[in-house]
Amino acid sequence: MHPAETLPLLPFVLLLLLACILPSLSDAENYYRYTDCAPKNYTCRTMNFTVGYPFQIGTDRPDYCRYPGYYLTCTDDVLLINIDDGMKPFQVKNIDYGNHLLTLVDPNFAATTCPLPNYNFTINTTIFDYNDRNTMMIIYNCSTPQTSLPAASIYSIPCAEEMSGQYYYYRLNDEDSAFGNCVTVSPVFVQISAANLFIHGNLSFEDVMNEGFMLRWTAGKGWCSDCVSSGGNCGYNTVARDQQTCYCPNGTAIRNCTTGTVDSSKMRKRIEVFIGIGSGLFVCLCLIVFVLKCKKSRDILFCWKKKSKTSLCVESFIQKYGSLNTKWYKYSEVKRMTKSFTDKLGKGGYGTVYKGSLPNGHPVAVKMLTESKGNGEEFINEVASISRTSHVNIVRLLGFCLDGSKRALIYDFMPNGSLERFNFTDRSQIESTLGWNKLFEIVVGVARGLEYLHRGCNTRIVHFDIKPHNILLDQDFCPKISDFGLAKLCTSKESIISLIGARGTIGYIAPEVFSRNFGVVSSKSDVYSYGMMVLEMVGGRKNLDVTTTSSSETYFPHYLYKNINQYCVEACGDNGEAIEIVRKMILVALWCIQTMPDDRPSMSRVVNMLEGDISDLQLPPKP
Template sequence: MILPQTSRSVSIVLLALLLADCVHQYHHQSFIAPVATAQQLSLHSGWSFSADLTFPSSSNALNSYTDVALFSFFTPILSSSSFNNGSKGFSLGFLSLYDAPGGHPSEISLSVCLGVPGDDVGGGRPFLIPVWSSSQPSGQKVIVTRLQVHENGRLSLLGEDGKEVWAVADAASMEMRNDGNLIVRDSGNRSVWESFNNPRDCLLPGQKVSVGMEMASSNGMYKVVMQDGGLLFYQVSEYEWPLTYLIYTANATVDSYFANMGTAFTLDRNAPINLTASVASPNCSAAEKFNRSQAIVVLDLSSAAILLKDACGNVNSLPTNRTTDVVRLDVDGFIRDYTVRQLPNTSYELFSETSQQRPCFTPNACGSYGICSVSNTVGNAVRRLCRCPSEIDNTNLTGVFSFIDDGNPSQGCRRNTPLDCSERSLQSLQQITSVTFMSILPIFEYTWREDTMPLEACKAACISNCSCSGFFYERQSSYCLSFGDRTSLSNVTFLSIPSDDHIVFVKVQTSRGPGRNSLPVIVSSAVAVPVILTVFILLAIYCMRKLSILDRGLKLAEEELLGVLPTPPTRYSYRELRRYTHHFRQRLGSGGFGSVYEGMLPDGRRVAVKNLETLSHGQKEFLAEIATIGGTSHLNIVNLYGYCLERKHRLLVYEYMENGSLDRWLFCKDEDQFHKLSWETRFKIGLSTARGLAYLHEECPKPILHFDVKPQNILLDENFDAKLADFGLAKLVAKGQSMVNTVVRGTPGYIAPEWVSHSIVSKKCDVYSFGMVLLELVSGRRNAEIELMGSEEYYFPKFAAKKAREGRFSDLIDKRLMKSAAINEQFSLEQVETVIRVALSCIHVEPEMRPSMTVVCGMLEGSIVLPNDVLDFSVYNAPLFEISPSGSIKHHSDLFPTTR
């Protein structure tokens, strides 16, 4: 998974260039002779610049760099000084792409381009390579046509429909620097936006990539992200984990361990180094100090290297050429260094010594079912061969697969006989040896607990699963990884594995021959088909009528619901949300009654789109969530931007929270070496959540009971500020109403005992759930750990009450926090004691003994005195139970019956 030696000459990729002009609403008819020659352009209210939508009348105005499109045209706005002097440089402007001469552009983006201006005397065409673009890597074409400044100083980029797609506030000037960095400054000449801080698919000399910054290939398929321990390359997929295929670390131990590609495919749960964790969170030595701000990667031409430094201070370098102009993450997932060089005929080309390389170490190297192997090596170029599974691998695979496109084997393979679940008796699993999946090691590190099984069990699981098209298996670890036709896991990548430990089984469908009994079958089919068709038509009519009634009811419910909201959220169509989420490509996780996907609205806001996947069960929750969160506005409540209510589709559009839910940070294991929350951050999260609940209970016009307070429903933004989310179970109550009768819902472990016993809930149920969350913030573990069953620490609330009575509050602190010197400071220990006392008062077995959330906030803030005597704390020792969809309870004795 580490960069092999053949690619160590590669550099890292991004930004800068285009041409120059600052005329108000001036349409350039030629790339030559831009009006503005200065590096900096003053922006005033009313200034605007429009793209040229007409195809150039002269071919000399077209871009001679054709890799971006067969025909492209550049309308310059502002250029670096070196570019204006006629030499190689950078320019900002509108880059228009055309599929054919004339007509309307197929795509227009605001771009920074690297290149050489055209020769007005000799008629030479300009040579321009985009290194930054306003377009997001998604495969979708977007047309932007205008850049303008509003009265409030907001610099906006507008689409063809006049909607804003990108903006920068407080813009007073733009500067196109000679290093390719486009800087927008305010009236005090302070930088408010830089292209170097917003990379796309390229890295330029001197540009620094810090932790969290990400580059993506122009097709959106591959990404590289800077983490605390180094660079992680992965393929975008629908899975919760990234399909990692390359890492580049500054830690020499990790680097050397994974330098051998064979070692990178050894699946061992007790391996000395965890690939994912080593990049996500490096383990600093005693002499090193963890500091995220020092982790960067930079292309440094003065030392002819790509320099990488991790959060521990380790440094590594990759040699590169001093003439490198740009490093780019290409559409095949391989990162290459490029130089713009002049040819003998005075034209130019973008040259890379590694341009012929496309090795087998990307998960999609040969497409679906494609087997990738190295055919030969010519100089520094490693050539690959893509083929389909065939009789070479197994005689039973003869004629089973064929290329999707014979002229382009890298597109992958198709089945000549599709899998048919109704004919499972005609299905078999056929083995291919010495085959594995590129990302199998990082996936193994995430899933080995649930996916380790004997080979026969893996076969049985795949045969019984209609969506399983085959599986990868590693004999030494007994690891089973299934894949399907429609996911990237259907790629079979061949590498030089040192043994036959790695195998793959592909499910094959055998065609049923006509045989001697075909006539009865034909006759029975002739009778059955009309009958089936009639039944189908009747069912369709019934379903359409039912959906019509349902739609009318939903429309009335929606009108009634939105009529009481002060500012109704935006209603989106399902087609719009599909587009904004790139067909629901990036799954963030699962929420109440549905999955959540990342997306981006046309105005540039990142969003989390929650798709309710069970119509009948989630409809009430859907309307409840709109009613609840649509009428709230608070710093610690997640914002609802909009919704979709369209036949069977129920979607909610929320603001995007960069750091996800609290549970993914809080419940990481020591050995995983993931990020850890500091005590200050945990206390801030607890106080923010308390304030959000206090608002719901006491400050809303109609009080709101959340019903499902837990770490999974506490979301964290980029600054780790907490916001409550997932109001699918929430209930509006009238002022003065103290209790509500309802069936048991929510999550075991956070449900108040009176709800389980009597189905009666009040605000004190949310207080109970919050108290359980506070204890988990202190301990860094779940309140009930099955692995500790039998010991006094199994049920943490009871253990915490005991330690509190003894005054031994420090025994309850997350052991990972105790390794930090900061937790030993007096104020931190006092805060820990405060949080534990508050938590225990919140989970008192008697609801009336629990404080209100307003009082909880006061106790955490220090404005209200804490309870004096912890001996009075009475903690409910909750039994194991689960909740059925109808709300009924199964207790411990039902789940685990005793034997007599």
């Protein structure tokens, strides 16, 4: 045999040698991972805390020691965690590893003597769960004192009165209607134990708010405790992400360590030997690559890389969800179409959006998903859901990128952005930019899009995150429903959806999604979110000023039941056509936000109500 013909065989001989030695090298690597993933103590200001799985602070814990999404920072001597990309991080007051609980509080509360919350936030339900140790506190703003209130259910907030001259009260649930001349300020989660202490006079209102609320983290639930009790350290398998990985002194186990350990001194000697062997093999490989210049040899080497992790991931994805009508792009192509991500359009809960263009010049919006968000469920949901749709009121997915850790979704570009950019409390902006007729067309368009998702697809889709931020507007202000990251797919025969944990945005979540005591979760949950969004569009509820005393600026459903005619006139002046449009939208929205799902109309019925005669609409029962 000619010597040149033997050269291509050398890499395979070395591969056989590596196959014999790699199991021992793997033991050595696992020993290092066991020590790397041990919990470490830190100090942030006066707070001493332990960072263990699934958390990370700074860059001293490798990827295999923490779960994506649980990133802690010590900023200005305050320990913080980000649970919503749309808001500032929350302060971490306590980490309870035994019960998997975080105690969180808005750090802005620490800078005020009477914290009155007024915000909506979304938690990433793939890594956090709401907790039954919390209760919802409903706060009311009243222009006069409420002297006849039952003391057993309504409680005064003295500090707020001293600050603003208004009268503030709260109750721990909202079963009764609003009272007197009061309007709802904002719902907020607090701990049940702290609220009870306040009721009995043992805590001030400020103390209750600064006690915060609790969230339960889901990563490692159940198995991580087994791992620690068996002598191991919990870890994260970056390839098989759902695998319950436990690093032990003598190797890697699933869920918990096996009995027996390897002496650390012997392990260190094995590591030194294997490092020497590995270095020698590496030098040999470098020499062989340098010598092998023939085309045949290069082809053999390149074949080793033919099946990358990315291609295998794409094959698995496509096999699971069938043939897709969208194009798969490489990350390099996405980078070219966005000109290296130079034109940023905005940032949402699951990624950043950039403007770009396809090779044919067609403008697109490219959403780069945050790598640390969950295990890819949002990406798979969005591609799988939206690839099944074709409707004028559903945003069109033109392609996706799944290239290693890089994930992107490529949509038609919407030049008028989202509904969120419009300040609905500014009536002059509505009249000059949209007008009540155009606003009504948007409301009808969103209803038709939801009707299509609930009934028009072969596979029914429940969106679970309808809000102004997720309604995009094209050049003609035609609405397009977007962001299917929280969507659920179900067959056309299913009417009830199995759902673990709440999902969506507080302020738009249907009651049954948060608590099953209100009923089953179904497409009626989208109907509720739609109704809350329409009320916000008509009345500007989200931009409420908690110190205002003008009822025309403080719109809420309870106010409308008594003052719907007055409000329509305040909003539209003497424009009779606009008054009829606003009244119709309010009546339909009030039907949509009924507390019990069975009392809400379907989206098909909503479309008929909007397109029908207003004389056929009656004021619904007050929830």
